Amino acid sequence: MIHRVAFFVASLTAALALAFGLAFMGVGPSTTPGGAVQQVAATVDPPPQPTVQVDTVYLTPPVAPQDVTVTKTVTGGGERDDGNERGEQD
Secondary structure, eight states: OHHHHHHHHHHHHHHHHHHHHHHHHTOSOOSSOHHHHHHHHHHSOOOOOOOOOOOOOOOOOOOOOOOOOOOOOOOSTTOOOOSOSSOOOO
16 A cells, blocks of 8 residues: 555656646746737738849850870880989899
């Protein structure tokens, strides 16, 4: 029996803490009815829309793609270029 009472008290405390937290955050019944908020919003005139003038912007045409030719050259005669200018061997 005492467990039931303790469980009831704990549930009641949790419910009150949840209700207090939601009320503190502003998630509860409001003081103004929902219809009044809609009526006030309907009577307010929207601000005038500014006129927009569209300017024509001319861009330069993109550069046409160009063909690139790559020619690989190989040193002839089987000679190797090791950076030794005098022809000495290491």
